[in-house]
Amino acid sequence: MPGMGIPELPVPDGLMLRPFRGVRFAVEDPAKVTSPPYDLISDADVDTLLRRHPNNVVRLILPCSDPSNSSPTPRTTDPAARPTAPTPPAPRAAVAQPAAVPLEARYTDARDTLRAWLDVGILVPDEASALYVYEQSGPDVLQRGLIGDVGLADPGRRIILPHEDVMPGPVADRLALMSTTQANLEPIFLLYEGAHGAATRLVDEVATKRHPLVTAHTEDGLTHRLWAITDEAEIAAINGDLHDRQALIADGHHRYATYRVLQRQERATRPIPRPNHPKRDHAAAEHAEEGRPLPAGGPEPSPAGGLVAPWDFGLALLVDSTAYPPDLKAIHRVIPGLPLDEATAKARGSWRVRDYDDLAEGLTALESAQEPAFLLAGGDGAHLLTDPDPVQLAHAMPADHSDRWNSLNTSILTEFILPRVWGMRDDEQAVRIVHHDTEAAVRLAARTGGTAVILKPLAIDEVLAVAAGGERVPRKSTSFGPKPRTGLVLRTFAID
Known part of the structure; x- marks a missing residue:
């Protein structure tokens, strides 16, 4: 290459x-064949979208994994026939497929479906x-x-x-x-x-x-x-x-x-x-x-x-x-397998921790807290982290980044809390991502025996200033809408 x-x-x-x-869909209700962006779609969402319309675009961006149903829509020569596709089985998002399946093989169904839909007029240039x-x-x-x-x-x-x-x-x-x-x-x-x-x-x-x-x-x-x-x-x-x-x-x-x-x-x-x-x-x-x-x-x-x-x-x-x-909205994290009480106990060595009986109280406290601040939540209660130990924080943040970058909550989470406090890296295996929805993050934490980390959104001027300075914020720091x-x-x- x-x-x-x-x-x-x-x-x-x-x-x-x-x-x-x-290239656009030729269907009666175009809304039914649309979807959110691929990285905001859960497995359950795929099912919902395909029940809404069998030709939903999710079949192209996150195609079904069942090879017995991977054949494309049959061609038809009858112009009066309304082209449809066979109803697929309960699918799984492509990003969740086993690593042993070659990436290209996962998308041959998308390619064949795209060609078939163009052939029969489901999609029209x-x-x-x-x-x-x-x-x-x-x-x-x-x-x-x-x-x-x-x-x-x-x-x-x-x-x-x-x-x-x-x-x-x-x-x-x-x-x-x-x-x-x-x-x-x-x-x-x-x-x-x-x-x-x-x-x-x-x-x-x-x-x-x-x-x-x-x-x-x-x-x-x-x-x-x-x-x-x-x-x-x-x-x-x-x-x-x-x-x-x-x-x-x-x-x-x-x-x-x-x-x-x-x-x-x-x-x-x-x-x-x-x-x-x-x-x-x-x-x-x-x-x-x-x-x-x-x-x-x-x-x-x-x-x-x-x-x-x-x-x-x-x-x-x-x-x-x-x-x-x-x-600009926040993107929250979930750490599966890290119990909330363990995460909170480890944080007490470097952060001020305040405990709340329910999520709503914790979210209210987070909203008014001065940055950096994080709310830890899960199956039982919520815990607000504020006022980090300045010496530990300074030692954790990279010297080759600007002060502006080092002050971002996602930077502090990535460079300080995850590796220094909890002993893990911010990667796709250890850390799950939940856009916007705090309750969804908490439910996922409870199901996985883990901890949800609730963040406040970054300010737009902070993001623009970091980008203008040639730096990049940590992955999944922003959700623009x-x-x-x-x-x-x-x-x-x-x-x-």
């Missing part, structure tokens, strides 16, 4: 969104390439942004800024899915400070004055609407506004890392397809001869003279955080 800096990779000279031919305006609205919620192919950039170029560390397991899992299906099935979530610029003004104009392609009302009370922008002048105006801006990865760090690994992998093993459009082909040749970098307005050449391929882009939702400030709904528009490399 080529190295990180191989010269044949195209180099975007700024933030850009390329239009693409979206849009006629023209477009950037898509996407709106989420509901009680106290309004977010609008653009979905398109974002040009991939090395973080060192400061065009797309990650703020969170990634783990190898999820990257390997998503790489197997994307390479096997040759598709991006759900967008990552990017934020940028657009200052209500031309791109945002066009987004608002489209959302208020044009008829949507899709309207979907999901069970969480949100309404999702989608519009297509196909006008070349409007697309050029959008990219002109975006070019000199930076984007922060709000959600999808593992998928963005996967995009870049996939780019190198595919370029090492596949020929680069030439563009079909004569004008693009001519422009690509001109740029290649002059050795110019990839322009922000379109994906013609690479700086090494080759043409760009679908793998040089990744599906993304880009939101102006100035116009639509995000909601509202997250894009999966299944409203997909991207396949062959159709793109």
Whole structure:
């Protein structure tokens, strides 16, 4: 596999969104075939989604594991027949499959299902390439942004800024899915400070004055609407506004890392397809001869003279955080097998611990406590940790990180509490993740004989400052919302 800096990779000279031919579900109620992002879906959620509709997108992003039911939807030549898929068995999320099963093998069913749904018209490509305006609205919620192919950039170029560390397991899992299906099935979530610029003004104009392609009302009370922008002048105006801006990865760090690994992998093993459009082909040749970098307005050449391929882009939702400030929630931890009384006893040697009879009292105390503060909970009571021993804390925090990074609650949990107080590392085997829901975290702790660690959300300005300084917060430190709904528009490399 080529190295990180191989010269044949195209180099975007700024933030850009390329239009693409979206692939969308042709069903009566589009909400029923959508799902939350893959990493928020439990095994029980998979069952619920498939009961809602047998062709739910979860069959692609977390396909069933039972090989007896892995055959794709049968082809049909009857245009009047409504295409459906056989009802699958109670499935298990792909990330929970036994390690002995090769990753690629887990996703051949997703690949075959995707092809079959395209063959029979469950999924239908849009006629023209477009950037898509996407709106989420509901009680106290309004977010609008653009979905398109974002040009991939090395973080060192400061065009797309990650703020969170990634783990190898999820990257390997998503790489197997994307390479096997040759598709991006759900967008990552990017934020940028657009200052209500031309791109945002066009987004608002489209959302208020044009008829949507899709309207979907999901069970969480949100309404999702989608519009297509196909006008070349409007697309050029959008990219002109975006070019000199930076984007922060709000959600999808593992998928963005996967995009870049996939780019190198595919370029090492596949020929680069030439563009079909004569004008693009001519422009690509001109740029290649002059050795110019990839322009922000379109994906013609690479700086090494080759043409760009679908793998040089990744599906993304880009939101102006100035116009639509995000909601930042906490992500809690559960330590299976660490009894609450043991966790609390060990913490007393370096933290002030206050005990509460019930979770509600503990949560109220956590809310008003000065950081760093953590609430330990489980099957019996809750315990608030505050005021850590300053000498022990200083010795635990890494000297090669900034004071701002070392003051984050997730940093203190990762570098001090887990290894120094409890003698463990923050990895996928020892520490379970629960988004937002404190009661769900406590229930999981009780079922696993463990301890739930309840955190307060980080402040948005803290996250931005860490990212701007070139650092990354520990894994699963932030949960920005509202997250894009999966299944409203997909991207396949062959159709793109």
